[in-house]
Amino acid sequence: MTAPKHKKARANGEGTIYQRQDGRWEAASYVLAADGTRKRVRVYGSTRREAADKLAEKIADSNRGLPVATADSTLGDYLTYWLNGVAVHGLRENTHTRYATCIRLHLMPGLGTKKIARLTAKDVRTFLDRLRITCQCCAQGLDTERKACCAIGECCQKQLSPSTVMYVHSVLKSALEHAVREDELPRNVARNVKTAAPRPRRFRPLTSxxxxxxxxxxxxxxxxxxxxxxxxxxxxxxxxxxxxxxxxxxxxxxxxxxxxxxxxxxxxxxxxxxxxxxxxxxxxxxxxxxxxxxxxxxxxxxxxxxxxxxxxxxxxxxxxxxxxxxxxxxxxxxxxxxxxxxxxxxIRFHDLRHSTATLLLEQGVDLVVIKELLGHAHIGVTAGVYAHVRLRLQRQAIDTLGSALSPTEDNPGDLPAAAVVR
Missing domain, CATH: 1.10.443.10 (Intergrase catalytic core)
Incomplete structure (x- = not known):
């Protein structure tokens, strides 16, 4: 009787792989974490090979000195890893700078010490609610530097605009979405928090x-x-x-x-x-x-x-x-x-661009042509920005139709002939 074959033991440093009760495969090993220490990272796959490949990629990054996000990392550590190791490769420099400012001023002080695996939708919602009503002059210590505001007992209530709060929320969602894609998190809890869309910025384009x-x-x-x-x-x-x-x-x-x-x-x-x-x-x-x-x-x-x-x-x-x-x-x-x-x-220089689109719309130019001229990625962007102009044009069209349908003194009984509408 032949002895059963045993799977070859994995070498030291290759981590462990096993099949979970739910059928998925889990692989784990110690890697370089965002805070400079070595922590255990876990990855998952539908097959043993998939889990092994994901773990090998993590170990390779760690061996090259690149920090790897782990499930027990704090959100602050993960944001640092994501901003400098992931987002930096896909963002323009000025956008990356805005992300970094957003993380430094708002996300780090508000949620930085939370464990990323224990972050809940309630945590995110509470953070955003508090962010809306917090005086930023006091929160960032500007009152102490200027010896004003809360430092002298007269808070200026310099709060963030709704669009800035939505931007902070958007940056957090992007970071956590990457954690989900890398199987660090089962779901993106920030997506479960809904924020009211701010009113679009009002602009007054040039008239003709x-x-x-x-x-x-x-x-x-x-x-x-x-x-x-x-x-x-x-x-x-x-x-x-x-x-x-x-x-x-x-x-x-x-x-x-x-x-x-x-x-x-x-x-x-x-x-x-x-x-x-x-x-x-x-x-x-x-x-x-x-x-x-x-x-x-x-x-x-x-x-x-x-x-x-x-x-x-x-x-x-x-x-x-x-x-x-x-x-x-x-x-x-x-x-x-x-x-x-x-x-x-x-007006702002950018309002010249708004003036172009508005004047074209008022002249009856098709929205698709305006979208191509302005270089918008989607026609929905064009339609959304200039919705107020389209509404005014609708009103003019309805009024024009109303004038045509109203009986005149010369022909009080003049009614439009029946027509086939296709």
Missing amino acids: AEARQFLDAARADRLHPLYELALRTGLRKGELLGLQWEDLDLISGTASIRRSLQRTRTGGLTHLPTKTRASERRIALPTECIHSLKEHKQHQDMERKTAESAWQDSGLVFTTPTGRPLDPANLTRRFRSFLDWAGLRR
Whole structure:
């Protein structure tokens, strides 16, 4: 009688694998945790091979010195691991900076000491409710530095806006969702907490009369082609500043939007990919913009000759008089001064983009065309942002129909003929 075959024992450091009572396979081993210590990590799979492969990946990361999230990690440790080891590879630098600020100022103080495996929906809901009513001046210690607010017994009640609270909630959901995908958590408890959507920011785009006044005044400004392009095409500020001459075809009258110029903390003025994949697009240039861009090219050539050796050839369409890229913050300040000089009310530069879409909608342009021009990822974004305009247009359409259906003095009995509606 032959002896039964025994499975080969796993080598030291490879961890253990066994089948659970529910049929799933569980693998466990000690790895480098986010807090610098070695802790036991568990992974699961529907087959032995799947569990073994997941564990091998964790051990390999640990052996390379990369911290691995474990079920008994605190939320603070896991957020640090997720932000610097996972999210950093998929976020633009400015977005990563906003995530880091959100975690440092709000999530760490509020939930950082909680064990990630013991975090409940009630914990998240209580945290968000408290965040809504907490004076941030006091919570961040600004009152002590300024010797004001709670430090002198007069709280200023500087609370977070509803959109910021929703943003904090969104960052937490993203981090926990990754923990679920890596089988660190059975479910994302933050998704079970519902937050009321904040009211959309109200903006007052330029009316058609104000838009004409804007374009007339802009002709006297050095950045006239930029302002005109912004209003007539709805390009974002970063897309305008990142536009290069090689992106323009002034013969066929098109522009290829490939990049955005933004200031980042580490790289300064940096060319980045467009906001989304849909933002990378090709648009038709209005005839007026083609003429002004041709004149701008000639003016820039004169500035190049005047600057001589001081000229820095960046290939950009819109630059300083010495060829350097225009700083987005400087453009914002210059735009405000221009509005004051032109006698126009103060609006944000981004409101030029809203003005483009609003004026197009009011002229009856199809929503799909506007979505493609603006580079929105989904038509729902376009429809949602400009819902108030569509409602006004519906009212106008209904009133127009009402006038057509109302009997007139000349033909009080004039009724519309029957028609087949398909």
